[in-house]
Amino acid sequence: MIMTSKQKLLLVDDEIAITDRLAPFLSRAGFDVKVVADGESALTEIVSFSPDLVILDVLMPLLDGREVLRQLRQKGDWTPVILLTQVGESTERAMALIEGADDYINKPFDSNELVARIRSVLRRTSPGQPPLTVAERLRSNELVVDRTKRRAYLDSKEINLSPKAMSLLEYMITHPDELLTRERILDAVWGWDYPIGTRTIDTRVAELRRVLGDDPSDPQYIETVPGYGYRFVGKVEKTT
C-alpha cells in the first residue's frame, strides 16, 4: 500500500474566530493543519512542524507577519508563504511580494479561493528554492522586468508602461503558468473589486500586449483563458 502523506499547512492568525472556522475547512480540503496565534510560535513551528506552506496573517501582536517573513527569508528558509493582508494598499501588496511572500490574499476572502491559492503555490514552488516572487530581475523571452527599479525592457530597450500596467505585469510574471482569474487579478493588483473591473483589466492587458508586441492568437507572454481570465505563458527565469 502506498501512503501518500498529506501536505502540511501552518495557519498563523491571532483571531481565534477565524482559525476555528478555517482550520476544519482546510483539513476537509485534504491538508494536515496546525494553528498558532502569534509570530514567535510561528517561527518555532516552521522549524519543528516543517509545513509545506504557511498562511500568515500580517497584523498580529508581538511579532507581525511581515517580520516573521523577513526573519524566515533572512535565514534562507524558503517555505512558501501566503500573506493574509488587511490594509488593501497597493504599495503594501507590492512590498509583500518583494519581501518574499509567494502570494497574498485580502481579508475578507472566500475559503475556497484560499484553497485554490494554496494549491497553485504548492504546484509552482519547488521545495527549498527561492520563489520567483523574491527575484529582483526576471526574464521571459526578450522581456526583462527589473522589480526593484520597477522598469521593464524588451530587447534591452526600456519600455514605457503606466504604473498599473507595470504592477499587473509584475504580478503575472511572478505567477507564470497559473490561471489568473479576473477576480484574482483585481484583488491582487487593484486591491478592491471595481464596478466594471473586468473592463479595467482587459484595457491594461491590451496595453501590455501592445507594448510587448504580443499577438493574442499566438501569445508569447499573455494568453487569454476564455471565460476566466489570463495566463502568463512565457517561460520565466531569474536573471541578473
Add this chain to the structure above:
Amino acid sequence: MKWWSWILSLIPAGLSISVSILATNEIIPNPVIFLRGNLAALVSRGGVTISIITIVLYLIWNQSQKKHEKTILDMQNQANEDRRRFLQRLDHELKNPLTAIRAGLTNINYQPLEEYVAGEVSAVLAQVMRINRLVADLRKLAALEITPLERITVNMAELLTDVISVLEDQANTEGRRLSLSLPNAPWPLPDVDGDADLLLLAIHNLLDNSIKFTAPGDTIEVRAFDDGSDIVIEIADTGPGIPENEINRVWEELYRGKKARGVPGSGLGLPLVRAIIEKHGGNIALRSRPDQGTVFSVRLPAS
C-alpha cells in the same frame, strides 16, 4: 512684510526728517529762530519713532495672523489624520469578523442542509456580502485620502464612451434613452492628467446613479465639452429629482435620501465621486428640480 506696508510705515519718518532738514536749512520760514535746531531734531525723532512703532505693531499683527492661519491648518491636518486613522481601524475591526463569518457560512454550506436552513444561510451570506461592499467602499475612501494619485494621460472621450457602452448592456438600463455627446469642432475633448481607474469609477458611479433613480422612458444625457482650461462633463436625467432640503446632504457619507429607500446602494457612492474629482483638482456640483430631474456637472483641469 509687504513692500507697501514698509513704505506706509516709513512715511512718518521720511516726512519728519525732510521737514527738519528743510527747517534747519531755513528753507521753511520759521518765526521762532532760536528753537529751530531743537525743534527740527524733535520733529525728526518723533517721526522716526512713529515709523518704528508702526513697523513693530505691523510685525506683531502679521505674526499673530500667521499663527492663526497655522492653527487652523494644524487643526485641519489633525482632523484629516484622525479621520484616516478612524477609517483604517474601522476597516480592520470589520474585516476580521467578516472573514470569520464568511468562513463559518461556507462551512455550514458544506453540510447537507434542510431547504429552510439553506435558504436562511444564503440570505445571511447575501447580507454579509453587502457589508463587505460597504467596507470596500470605506477602504476606497480612506485610501483616496492618503495615497498619491497615479497620473497618466487619460482620454476622457474614450473613457466616457467605454462607461456608456458597458452600462448600455446592463439589464437595469432597459428603457432609458441614454445618449453621449462629445465635441468634435473646433477640436475634440482635451485629455485629463489623472488616474484612469478612479476617473472611470467616478463617472461610472454617477451614471449608475442616474440609471438607478430613473424609470423606463426617462432620458439620460451625458455631455462633455471644454471650457478654457477645464473640461466639463454633465450627466443629466429626467428622473424624480432631489428635494431641495436633501441637495446638500447627498455628499455626506452614508446619507441616503428619502427616494433612495429601496434603491440598492451603500450611501458612499457620491462622497467617493466627490473625493476622486477633488483629488484631481476638479469640482462637482449638482442642480435638481423635483419631478423634472437632476444634472451633475463635473469640472476637471485639462492637461
